Amino acid sequence: MSLHKVYLDNNATTPCDPRVVDAMLPYFYEHPGNAASRSHPFGWEAEAAVDIARKQIADLIGADEKEIIFTSGATEADNLAIKGVFEMYARKGKHIITCKTEHKAVLDTCKALEKRGAEISYLEVASDGLINLQELESLIRPDTILVSIMWANNETGVIQSMREIGEICARKGVLFMSDATQAVGKIHVNPRENGVHLMAFSAHKMYGPKGVGALYVSRKDPRVKVTAQMDGGGHERGMRSGTLNVPGIVGFGKAASIAQQEMQQDAERLSKLRDKLESRLKNEMEEVYINGNVKQRMPHVTNMSFKHVEGEGLMMTFNQDIALSSGSACTSASLEPSYVLVALGLGDDLAHSSLRFSLGRFTTEDDVDFAIDAIKKGVNHMRDLSPIWEMYKEGIDLSKIEWSAH
Amino acid sequence: MAYSEKVLDHFKNPKNVGTLDKADLNVGTGLVGAPECGDVMRLQIKVNPESGLIEDAKFKTFGCGSAIASSSLATEWLKGKSLNEAMEIDNMAIVEELALPPVKIHCSVLAEDAIKSAIKDYKEKNSVPAI
Numbered sequence: 001m002s003l004h005k006v007y008l009d010n011n012a013t014t015p016c017d018p019r020v021v022d023a024m025l026p027y028f029y030e031h032p033g034n035a036a037s038r039s040h041p042f043g044w045e046a047e048a049a050v051d052i053a054r055k056q057i058a059d060l061i062g063a064d065e066k067e068i069i070f071t072s073g074a075t076e077a078d079n080l081a082i083k084g085v086f087e088m089y090a091r092k093g094k095h096i097i098t099c100k101t102e103h104k105a106v107l108d109t110c111k112a113l114e115k116r117g118a119e120i121s122y123l124e125v126a127s128d129g130l131i132n133l134q135e136l137e138s139l140i141r142p143d144t145i146l147v148s149i150m151w152a153n154n155e156t157g158v159i160q161s162m163r164e165i166g167e168i169c170a171r172k173g174v175l176f177m178s179d180a181t182q183a184v185g186k187i188h189v190n191p192r193e194n195g196v197h198l199m200a201f202s203a204h205k206m207y208g209p210k211g212v213g214a215l216y217v218s219r220k221d222p223r224v225k226v227t228a229q230m231d232g233g234g235h236e237r238g239m240r241s242g243t244l245n246v247p248g249i250v251g252f253g254k255a256a257s258i259a260q261q262e263m264q265q266d267a268e269r270l271s272k273l274r275d276k277l278e279s280r281l282k283n284e285m286e287e288v289y290i291n292g293n294v295k296q297r298m299p300h301v302t303n304m305s306f307k308h309v310e311g312e313g314l315m316m317t318f319n320q321d322i323a324l325s326s327g328s329a330c331t332s333a334s335l336e337p338s339y340v341l342v343a344l345g346l347g348d349d350l351a352h353s354s355l356r357f358s359l360g361r362f363t364t365e366d367d368v369d370f371a372i373d374a375i376k377k378g379v380n381h382m383r384d385l386s387p388i389w390e391m392y393k394e395g396i397d398l399s400k401i402e403w404s405a406h
Numbered sequence: 407m408a409y410s411e412k413v414l415d416h417f418k419n420p421k422n423v424g425t426l427d428k429a430d431l432n433v434g435t436g437l438v439g440a441p442e443c444g445d446v447m448r449l450q451i452k453v454n455p456e457s458g459l460i461e462d463a464k465f466k467t468f469g470c471g472s473a474i475a476s477s478s479l480a481t482e483w484l485k486g487k488s489l490n491e492a493m494e495i496d497n498m499a500i501v502e503e504l505a506l507p508p509v510k511i512h513c514s515v516l517a518e519d520a521i522k523s524a525i526k527d528y529k530e531k532n533s534v535p536a537i
Contacts, residue, residue: 308468310444316409316417316471328444328470337444348442385423385474387448387466388441403440404519 006367008324010205010360011154011182011301016251017207017361023254024209027247035244036235046246053253057214060256061199062190069215069236070249074181075105076229077200077215080240081177082109084226085146085198086118089175093143099123099131099160100343102150105200106179110148123149127345128293129158133168140172151180151189151199155327155340155356156292157301159183166195175224181205181213185259186298187267191216197224203248207361208255212248215240262361270359271299273368277357278302280372285379287392291341291354300359303327303341305350308389309382314355317378322371327354349388349398409471410505416475421482424464426450434528436520445469445513447477449520451484451492453528460484460492465520472510476500476517489525 007015027049035050037043054065071077086094098110100122110120121139123131131149140147147169152159162178169176177198183189184199185206191199202213217239218224225239232241282288287307306314311326327338328351336342337351346354355375359368383389388398409417426433433452439445446469452462463481467474479500484492500506500514 308441310469310473312444312470313417313468313474348444352441352444382468385420385466386446386468387437388446388468390425390466398441401437403442403446404438 004321004366004370006322006363006371008322008357008359008363008367008371010363011157011356011358012325013204013210014207014360015362016204016209017255017258019258020208020251020254024247024251027250031246033246035246036233046244049246049250050244053249053256056253056257056260060189060260061184061201061216062192063216064219066237067216067219069217069239070244070252071200071213071215071240072211072245073204073213074179074200074202075213077202077213078103078105078179079109080215080226080229081198081200081217082106082146082148083113083229084239085175085177085224086113086116087227088225089145093141093145095119095121095141095144096146096148097121097123097136097139097144098148099125099150101125101129101153101155101340102148103154103179103181106148106150125343128296129153129156129291129340129344130293130296131160131165133161133164136165137168137172140168140174144172144174146175146177148177148179151178151183152187152298153292153340154182155325155338156303156344157182157298157358158292159187159296159298161296162194162196169197170195175222182298182301185256186263186300188263191218197222198226203252203255206255206259209248209251212245212252214252266361267299270363273363273365274300274302274357274359276365277359277368277372278304281375284376289350291344291346291350300363301357303354303356305346305353306355306379306382307350307353308386308392309353309379310386311352311354314353314375314378314382317381318371318374322374324358324371325356327356328352412504413471413475413506416478416504417471420465420474420478422462422464422478422485423466425466426452426462426464431531432528434524434526434531436523436525436527438519438523439469439516441468445473445516447473447516447520449477449480449517449524451524451528453489458488460487460489469513469516470510472504472506472513473516475504476506476513477520479503480517480521484521489528492521492525495521 033042033046035046184201199216204210291303311328341351463484465477497514497518
């Protein structure tokens with residue numbers, strides 16, 4: 001087995017930066033206080049540490065500290081934002097607009113609300129992954145209470161036109177919520193500049209620890225309120241009860257302050273490596289495609305299809321050494337390929353042939369070179385085995401074959 | 407999900423990968439699955455006209471590791487068998503041999519379908535009445 005292990009799945013989770021771990025450690029034993037304990041120094045220390053972290057996180061996104069509500073992660077923040085708005089603004093209406101390529105944390109939350117009487121419109125995306133702004137505008141009705149559009153897509157890295165969406169929402173007087181989990185700490189993200197009123201994000205996608213996230217809730221112009229989804233001690237200004245995860249929040253804060261310092265240089269370095277990976281795979285093999293808009297996307301992500309090769313099988317050629325994700329899920333529970341890629345209009349065959357590469361702060365050029373060689377070898381191995389590659393090479397039109405779907 | 411050693415071995419060193427001449431009267435070809443489903447298997451047998459035994463078998467598969475291993479194993483089992491014996495290869499035997507998890511049973515079903523489809527093609531070409 002090779003000693004070289006390469007992690008190119010940073011959109012799934014990032015390693016915790018060692019500087020973050022160092023910042024967290026004292027808050028397990030030396031400073032064990034509960035941030036809500038107001039009557040002794042242990043509590044004051046914990047509260048002070050949380051305040052610093054809240055400021056670091058707010059600074060990263062150009063917000064006020066009071067606009068940061070800590071949660072267990074982005075999924076909880078998405079739930080709190082969407083369900084919380086639905087309950088708080090029930091008198092205005094029950095119509096919510098979102099998009100087909102959203103993360104399941106948003107889509108399934110919307111599905112759950114449909115059962116409670118919400119009406120949800122799901123926007124389509126174009127082949128580049130972007131929503132149509134005119135279509136969004138035309139869908140907004142007097143009873144629309146919320147538009148929920150993710151900042152950057154987890155599978156393709158495509159960045160939506162946030163400012164334009166924000167302007168439409170402002171003009172129409174509708175709240176705008178964004179799941180910005182993949183964007184915060186990687187690129188410049190500022191909800192206020194973009195007219196975003198609620199924004200979910202997570203520490204573990206930006207080199208912080210797992211199990212802690214935040215919801216940004218705008219406090220002025222407009223002042224937004226959400227109904228709490230977790231009842232209890234009234235923490236986080238009554239919006240999210242539960243003892244604060246002090247070490248996690250300290251780590252989140254440290255990760256935010258490192259990101260603020262370093263994300264631009266990380267982005268510049270990683271986009272060069274990503275472009276090298278893409279161009280070599282595309283130039284050195286036939287029938288390789290990049291999925292999604294290549295101009296408006298995250299600097300460290302690429303989603304590529306290797307025609308006539310099944311993604312899960314392809315991954316098996318190198319997954320002892322390289323970690324990444326495939327848009328193909330070949331299990332009896334789900335023969336469906338990635339719904340995100342299908343929404344982009346990719347045929348099921350290309351969606352099954354896709355791999356997502358997500359680079360990160362700790363990715364080196366050696367990692368990328370190693371991955372390029374391994375993937376080329378894997379694709380060639382799989383194509384040697386592939387009957388449809390053989391047919392394609394013989395010039396047979398695969399769309400004319402009567403396949404026996406199973 | 408971790409793969410069994412046997413699946414890994416067939417996947418890394420697949421047996422009997424290749425193509426037989428489809429036009430040859432002694433060759434039967436089965437093509438099952440669909441690209442949209444993420445699985446396509448092509449399995450071919452070559453029958454010795456004198457003995458009636460399968461003397462060669464080849465496959466090519468588009469699919470996950472379990473699909474490739476199932477078809478590789480199927481070609482190994484087919485060699486030397488009569489058509490009647492080949493018809494009796496059951497997908498559950500493939501599941502057992504490769505220790506396939508429940509979510510991958512459909513790969514073995516596809517391999518059984520490919521065997522039956524190749525035999526059917528051979529019989530049709532040679533006007534052998536169906537059993």
